[in-house]
Structures are given as C-alpha cells and as structure tokens.
Amino acid sequence: MLEVLEVSGLVTFQDSGRHGFASFGVPTSGPMDWFAHHAANSLVGNSTNSTVIEIGLGEAVFRAKRNCVLVVTGAGYEVLNYVWTFPLWTSFFVRAGWIVHIKKISGGNWAYLACAGGFEVDSILDSHSTYLRGVLGDSIHAGDILQTGKPSNELLKLAAQNFPVKKYMVYSQSPVIEVIEGPQKDRFTEQGNQTFLNSEYTLSTSFDRMGYRLEGNPVTHSAGADLISEGMTMGSVQIPANGQPIVMMADAPTTGGYPKIANVVKASLPLLAQCETGVSKIKFKEITVEEAQIKYKKISEVFAKHPVGKISEVL
C-alpha cells in the first residue's frame, strides 16, 4: 500500500493496454514505453501485463504504508529516498514509512513505478489503463491511497534484481527510429519520401500521450493531405497539410484522416517515446515487416523465456 504525497504532470495507471474496443472508438492506451513497463513488472515478480504507475512530464512522491518492493524503470528520472539515490531498473526494498521521490531529470519523459504484487485498480472495459480524454479512469492525485496485491515471492527475494537494459534497448536523444513504409507512401512525392527518411527531426513542444508532433523539413504530398478516415495504430506517422510529421502514441485515436507515410516499429517505440523536446535529434530508417518482427521477438523473449522476477539470475 502506498500513499501519494505529491504529484505533478501526467501520472496514471497503465497495464499493457485496452484491447477489443477499438472498433467503438476506444484507444488502446497502455504504456508510452512498453519495454520499460514490462521490465518494471518482471523485476518485481509481476506478470508483464500488471498495472504500474506511469509518471510523465512531472514527478511524484510516495510513502510506503507497509514493507514493499518497488522498482522504477524508464528514462529521464531518478529515485530518491532521503539522501540515497536508487538506480533505475533495479528493484529495491522499502520499509513501511519510507518516502520515495521519483524526480525528473534529463534524458527522457516517462518513468514506470511497479510494486511487487501490482497495483489494484478497477477494471473498465477489460483494462486497468487510464484514458483521461475518454474518462476511463482518473489520474493519480496527492492524498490517494494505492492498494497493492500479493507479491509472487518473499520480498527479500524480489529486491535487488536488476535488468541489463542496454542489451535490449539503447535509449538515446539522437535515435535512429525504424519504420515500415506506410500505406499511403504513394501519396507523397519522391522528394517528400526522401525528405522524411534523410532529414533530422526534433520533438515540438506539442506532445502528450496521444501524439508527438515533430518539426523539421516539411514532407510534400503529391495528392493532398485529406484521406478518407481509416484505422491507425500507435506508431502511425501522419503527415498533415503543413508537412510536419505527427507520430501517434499510446492514446492515439483509433482512426485518422491524414496520409500515413510510415509506421514506427514496436522495437523503436520506446526510443521515440523517451525523446525530449528541444534536445532530441530524430532520424528515421526504413526496414521490412519481417525484420521488424524478428527484432520485436528478440526483445520480447527476455520477458517470455525467463522466470519472471529472476531476470538478473538467468542472464
């Protein structure tokens, strides 16, 4: 059980997403950085789909009401406990009464706080993910008491597990984001397609869980920017009339009406999610569907193959 002492920015519960209602217009939601989300759960012995707290664009302070094991993953944050700093991607034991401060620093946007046993939140439409625009769940407020479930093992066995994150995901502020060509690639000039793949983009100040607006050389359409609305996914890169790419993120609407030049692959989504406004220099590289799926499988194996919560022992 955790008590929320202070909170700022966008702090919500997220499991691995809400599936089965996209045809009714309900976004998938789930974590902005699925890799950090899954890793956080694995490190404290939870199933990868368990509910964690996503901390974005702000910070949070909690007090443990009981002894527990926590972990924080992601990028752009540090974890303070009075005068000590806990490393990210390493589970730690917290005694009842201790205060844990998840503090924003540079290098990313989103942190994931998992607790051994998972957070217990009401399920809405078969998911514990918060989708604020659709009023599915609520953000986390100061004063909230957060209930947690039963850990899968003794606390001392779950603490001090760490994750060799660099082996699987190299967070960077100058990432090469891999994409698959979009269904409307032919709605752009040859020059437009070249511009998209050969320029450097920055993240504008307009970004949230719904989408990231990028800034850079404009991508030119060959047949206008209006498309009959059709389904899209997290990672879809839409190009509106001004030629500046918008990458759809976790709370992306289920459908969209701008041509899609490309789609970011699952393996690259965490890297893009952690790009910072005004700092990051983003480049895109086209790969095939087969290549993308092999990469995704390789990363996912770390969560599927090993006993959950004992990652550091088996690697």
Added chain:
Amino acid sequence: MFKPLGDSAVLVQLGDKIDSAINQRVHALNALLQKNSIAGIVETVPAYCTLLIHYDPLILTFDQVKRWVRDEMTQLADSFHRTPRRLEIPIRYGGASGLDLETVAAAKNISIADVIRIHSEREYTVYMMGFTPGFPYLGTLDERLSMLRMESPRTLVKAGSVAIGGSQTGIYPLDSPGGWHLIGWTPLKLFDPTRESPFLFAPGDVINFIPFADDHA
C-alpha cells in the same frame, strides 16, 4: 489490397471513396472475420472503405494474416449476407442543444422545418466509429444539409448532441470539444462503461431518428 500498417496490423482496402456499397462490404467482411477469428488476431477496426486488422506479431506473421483474410474473402463474394441491427433514436431538434439549427437552415436557404424533415426522413448507417469512445459517423447525409465543419471548434459540446459535419451526421457520446454544427439532442446514453453493453451503437448498425418535442427544454 493488403498493406502492412507497422509490424502488428494489416490494412485491407476495399475501395477508395465514401460509398454505401463499399462500406457494406467492409462490415460484411468484418462480421465474417469476427465469426471465424484465429489465435493471434487482437481486434479489427472497420472504417469507410477499409478494415484494419490488429494482430500479435509474436503469434502471426503479416503473410499469415493476409492468407487468412484472403481465404475468408472467397466466402464473402457469394454466400455471406449480414443483417444489420436497426435502432430508433429519439431526437429533439433545436433548443439549447441544437444551437446551429437556424444557422444550417439559413446557410442552406431552407426552412427549419425542412432541415428537420430532411434530416429525420432518411435512414443512416454507422459507417465507422471513432473520435471519442462511442461516436458514430452516420451517412450518408442528404446533400441539401451538407455543411463544412466550423472554422473554430467549440471547446465544449454536450453529450447527446446531434450534429452535422460535411456529408455526415453524428452524435457526441461524451462532453467534448467539437467542430460540427449542432442541430439537436438525444436523451439516450451512447456510452456508459458500467453498462453491460457499454456502447449503444456498433459499426454497421442502421438507425432512424424519431423527432420529439420537449417543452421543458
């Protein structure tokens, strides 16, 4: 006809315009695929002339999904008929939740009574859903009522508002911003996550508007 949308979705293109016959085919294919779903298919999103199929790349490949859909489509041509669900939607035209009824009448140079008659005498298909949870895109609207979207969207449109945007009409399920012209209101709740059926509509449904007057509005 089959294009990848990233590494975990396939876009099936059945046409390239907003057309009732093409959209019927989308819903028929969607119903067929739902009936005969296979492991690894996450969900499907029907739209005007496309069907997006989300799949789990740890279970299926792009080629496997393509092959599955192609096989199913051979049945679609001859044997598969879908009977759409029909719904009647009470609507109060004008008043506090139909602020743009007069504007629409003036812009189209017809009377308010004509707007109401033309809007309510036709049946509509839920071509697709999107924008916010439970929002139905209803078509096709009579040309005589077609209106460009507002230049500056309202920051708050009340849940239940019935509106016109382009050649479509729709109903706002939640209090939300909105750029369509508001002509009326329905007391029905389009979306309630605590209800056994959270959504009033499903893509492919056919609906009729039934006007009612409310003196207490």
